[in-house]
Amino acid sequence: MPTAAAGQDASDVARELYGTPDEPTWPERSSLQTLPLSTRNLVRAGGPASSERDGTHQGLFREHCVTCHALEGSGAGPASVFQNPYPRDFRHGVFKWKSTLRGLKPTRQDIRDLLVKGIPGTAMPSFALLDPDDLDALVDYVVYLSTRGEVERRMTAAAVDELDYGTELPEAELRLASKASTEGGEVVQQVVDRVHAGWAEAAENEVAAPAMAELKSDELADSVKRGKEFFHGRIANCVGCHGPGGDGSLQTLDYDDWTKEYSTKIGLTPDDHAAMKPFRDAGALRPRLIKPRNLQDGVFHGGGDAASLYRRITQGIAGTPMPAVEVVQESNGKGLTVDEIGDLVRYVQQLSSPQ
């Protein structure tokens, strides 16, 4: 297969640049210093679990995360098959619960908040009881695993698309390399810079959520009533997936992007067991239909506060079919204004509140 040689070279270069998940290193390139990662944190979080005399824990990722997220952050850890949704595969560089624009990386604070709050209704725990230094180390390590995995994946793709990798290896000048002195090395440099820039610029791309005004009871009732119309209306059309009143009664026939990569995106049917078998044998998880949230049970995986819901409505959820609603200055039939989205947020919050 053309990707076999490319994958092997990409794996070798990734190891040269980033070490291994057990012995992580951070590449010394000028453009990479923009990422405020601590090498000490990476070393603390990687490797086997142990603890020091003063109580400092080592191997934090193995201690807390590896059973679900796997050593390299593939999300296919030993306990992954029992979880729905599956644990996140960090290597795509795509994260659902964040404060940034849909296609962009999360901020470090987003990851930290997720670690502290956990995700109710899933196996993702709250690590609120952990030492803050441990949390910082885990945040750095998640960024590291995501970066390492995404760089490796993109290098593999670039090798096939740009460097003439076929069933045989290309000439030396075109092979992937950690040094930028060859054409293959320049491609690697571009990939690395792109991925690192995504993380470095995340904080600049936070979506500002407007403050929601406190409303009196009659104003609130009117707002919720308008929100209900938007929820069931043509523009937002939340009802199309979440069901009438957000009861989650509708069955969708869609999958998340992590699954689509080895199914619909390459023309395969996810529920075709024979077609999926080679991917399953290679460690991919069985595709599962995505379930829109039942909004009436009041459980919001990414947080149920107004700011989080506003961002989720205006950005959608990265990696999933959940679309974004366009924010417009004035009502034009194509999007919703900030105030109208505020009505929608209040309606969604009211769905799970006692009447």
Next chain:
Amino acid sequence: MSSTEHSVDSNQSACLVHRLAVLLVCLVWPLIWVGGLVTTYDAGMAVPDWPGTYGYNLFLYPYKTWLLGPFDLFIEHGHRLLGAVVGLVAIAIVVTAYLKEPRRWVLVLAVGLLIAVITQGLLGGMRVVLGDRTLAMLHGCFGPAFFALCVATAVVTSRHWRTYLTPSVQGPIGILQLWSAGTLVALSYLQLVLGAQLRHVQPNAAPGGFAMIVATHVILAFLLWFVTMVCWVRIRRCGDLTLTRPAAFLIGLVAVQITLGVGTWVVNYGWPSFLEWVPGSTGFLVRAKGFIDSIIVTSHVATGSLILAVSAMLWIRMLRVRHCRRVAATSGTHEMSEREQKQYGVSDSILKPESA
């Protein structure tokens, strides 16, 4: 010394072995609890050296540093200290059995006990020195087996064992009853081994393998529960409370264990989808390193060991009852020869208390 005086002395000596064995049982179950906590808190590598602790002799490590230091150090060093005490008691049992115990096979059992505790200590030490999770799993599997061995020693050195000559059972203790109790021992230990595979799972283990172990663990849990009921039903009319009570206790204990197993899964991975009907399950938040959560997980481990120990006790007692019935049936009388008395650890004072 008259033969009567010798018999009384021998009986008292055997009692000492029994008391030491009971002390061992009382020490080993807490040891399993502490060991379980060590794994739950990932504190197995809190002390990087072995057999010493941070360069100190195990017993000379400053107690203030131990008691007031980090929790990981507290439980790991405490686990080692308790393990050492268990080792000392095992030595005392061997010495006492060598000096006073008339039954040679009990002495062999005591030596086996000592070898087992040394092996367990070495496994724990090697796990630390080599930092190997597989050894941690072996250490976790061997602990319950050692606990069952301690219980077996306490049973065979008990007064009940030595005085149990006239079978009081009314119903039969046949091969089926024995098999059901033996199956309990085998199943409960298999469950412990499977549980250890899940608890000490290798980070690069395949999800399919993990899922298969989970499924087997769950199915066998209910099969074990069923076998406890079968066992109790078969012996409930035997008239011997030393058999029927443990059998009934096991039914409740396995029920508690299944509940703890569900709890262990929930505090680790949240509510499984087939239990989403439970109120609050859809919004349940798993909390890493929560104290109550840790106790639930550790109690699941400790209760598993207790089930094995009680099953072993029941099985051994049934073997004893069956054997005594055979002896009584073949001899046609309850009188025992001197050779048989020595073999079964029976003194004249027990057979004929009025003569003492």
